[in-house]
Amino acid sequence: MPPYSSTPESIKNRKQQEKLLRPRMIKGRQSFIKFLPQDDLSGFHPVYLKHPDEFVPRRHRRGDMLEWGIVELDLSAKMSLLETIELRRKQDTWQAKCMYHGSLLPQVQFVNGLMERKKAKLAASRDPQRELCDYVLTIRLRDTETASCNSAIMWRRIKVSGATKINVFQDKILAPALGWTRNYHGYLFVDDSDGAQYGPNGGSYIDFLHFLKDCGHSYIDDHEYTIADILPLPNPKEPVFHYIYDLGDHWLHDIYVDAILPASESDGKVALLAGGGACPREDGQGFRNWNKFIKSLDAAKHAEIAGSMNYHDDPAVRRLGARWRFDPLAFDLAAARTRITDALASPASVPSGPKKSVMGGDPLRDGGPPGDSTPKGTHRTVIPNGAGFNPFGQYNNLKGSFRTEVVRDRRDKRASALCGCCGKPITKPKMCSACKIVYYCDQACQTAHWKEHKRKCGGRTASSARA
Ligand SMILES: [Zn+2]
Numbered sequence: 001m002p003p004y005s006s007t008p009e010s011i012k013n014r015k016q017q018e019k020l021l022r023p024r025m026i027k028g029r030q031s032f033i034k035f036l037p038q039d040d041l042s043g044f045h046p047v048y049l050k051h052p053d054e055f056v057p058r059r060h061r062r063g064d065m066l067e068w069g070i071v072e073l074d075l076s077a078k079m080s081l082l083e084t085i086e087l088r089r090k091q092d093t094w095q096a097k098c099m100y101h102g103s104l105l106p107q108v109q110f111v112n113g114l115m116e117r118k119k120a121k122l123a124a125s126r127d128p129q130r131e132l133c134d135y136v137l138t139i140r141l142r143d144t145e146t147a148s149c150n151s152a153i154m155w156r157r158i159k160v161s162g163a164t165k166i167n168v169f170q171d172k173i174l175a176p177a178l179g180w181t182r183n184y185h186g187y188l189f190v191d192d193s194d195g196a197q198y199g200p201n202g203g204s205y206i207d208f209l210h211f212l213k214d215c216g217h218s219y220i221d222d223h224e225y226t227i228a229d230i231l232p233l234p235n236p237k238e239p240v241f242h243y244i245y246d247l248g249d250h251w252l253h254d255i256y257v258d259a260i261l262p263a264s265e266s267d268g269k270v271a272l273l274a275g276g277g278a279c280p281r282e283d284g285q286g287f288r289n290w291n292k293f294i295k296s297l298d299a300a301k302h303a304e305i306a307g308s309m310n311y312h313d314d315p316a317v318r319r320l321g322a323r324w325r326f327d328p329l330a331f332d333l334a335a336a337r338t339r340i341t342d343a344l345a346s347p348a349s350v351p352s353g354p355k356k357s358v359m360g361g362d363p364l365r366d367g368g369p370p371g372d373s374t375p376k377g378t379h380r381t382v383i384p385n386g387a388g389f390n391p392f393g394q395y396n397n398l399k400g401s402f403r404t405e406v407v408r409d410r411r412d413k414r415a416s417a418l419c420g421c422c423g424k425p426i427t428k429p430k431m432c433s434a435c436k437i438v439y440y441c442d443q444a445c446q447t448a449h450w451k452e453h454k455r456k457c458g459g460r461t462a463s464s465a466r467a
Pocket residue numbers: 419420421422423424440441442445
């Protein structure tokens with residue numbers, strides 16, 4: 001468990017830390033955060049010594065408000081490369097010390113203070129009436145190389161109920177609409193007004209372990225808030241939120257609120273209205289590298305994209321095989337709608353057991369780490385990467401490799417459930433009476449969905465409904 005995690009375990013440890021930690025006087029007043037007795041403050045950025053209530057968030061380069069508005073490396077001071085490396089080294093030493101003592105990193109203590117401030121603000125501005133409204137959002141991948149958008153940039157326009165929980169929006173609507181893989185990499189939503197971050201509760205994505213300390217240290221649990229909670233006003237001109245997908249590759253998307261429809265014009269149903277541009281391949285190493293990569297596409301590159309996690313199951317890749325070609329400008333609206341429909345009819349992802357590729361070994365024997373047990377009501381799937389995994393037959397010829405994921409066997413929690421047919425948030429607990437796993441908002445949706453659902457239902461488990 002990394003010390004910078006915002007999971008309940010870390011919070012619990014705080015009580016034990018009180019004995020080890022002591023408050024420190026900074027310029028005659030007590031600092032908000034506590035330090036280990038032997039700490040000196042060399043290499044510690046003064047921004048964290050402020051009281052969170054006095055902290056004013058700052059914009060980063062290019063004008064973005066990210067990472068709680070904490071600009072740690074002062075670019076105006078023109079730090080040399082050596083100074084930057086030294087600062088990073090000191091930060092790593094801090095982290096190692098905190099891990100050793102089981103305490104929260106001082107930076108995390110500070111961000112936890114910012115989180116409390118933000119939660120109080122969200123509670124004060126909460127308006128249940130907004131949850132009756134549908135939101136029309138445009139999500140656009142940012143060209144981080146030139147800071148300008150062009151037609152090759154992926155964008156999608158989505159209508160969604162304000163009552164949709166943010167984590168469910170990411171898992172069942174946003175990722176499928178864009179073309180990213182569900183439950184494979186971590187993500188953050190960032191408020192452009194103050195840099196406040198929201199992310200998955202208990203997410204154990206590999207990119208989180210390496211990069212969270214470079215991405216604002218901590219985040220608010222996104223299953224506690226709805227679209228209406230975090231997006232108070234329409235603004236089609238400026239991005240009001242950002243969506244960062246894969247903290248390693250750091251794909252930055254801007255979110256615009258095109259409109260908040262009045263309750264009388266809202267039906268609560270999910271609709272992918274329009275879109276353009278193809279989704280980059282998973283593990284594409286971020287915009288800069290991806291942009292270079294697609295400038296000279298050849299057979300080997302098409303094959304590499306076809307073998308990636310978000311393209312190898314693409315119906316077009318399966319159908320065309322080695323004849324399939326990646327077109328960065330292409331967008332198949334019908335295929336994206338099908339991905340959303342499939343996601344809505346399946347259980348929510350389990351962020352503590354994301355999809356993983358495992359190289360070598362026996363899928364039956366090595367389905368998970370030794371002593372690995374999955375949370376109650378879930379099990380680990382193991383999918384061998386057999387012959388035909390890559391239709392080009394020249395990439396990822398990984399005999400003996402396999403993929404795993406922890407999937408839910410039970411229905412979703414009612415508080416965050418969406419209709420398995422139309423994506424409307426559930427208000428009454430109506431579900432398929434045979435499998436008792438898929439929820440419906442009304443009889444009409446259940447009837448409309450039966451033709452599709454009966455092939456997967458029959459009282460079978462949620463994991464088979466997901467497969
Ligand atoms: Zn429905």
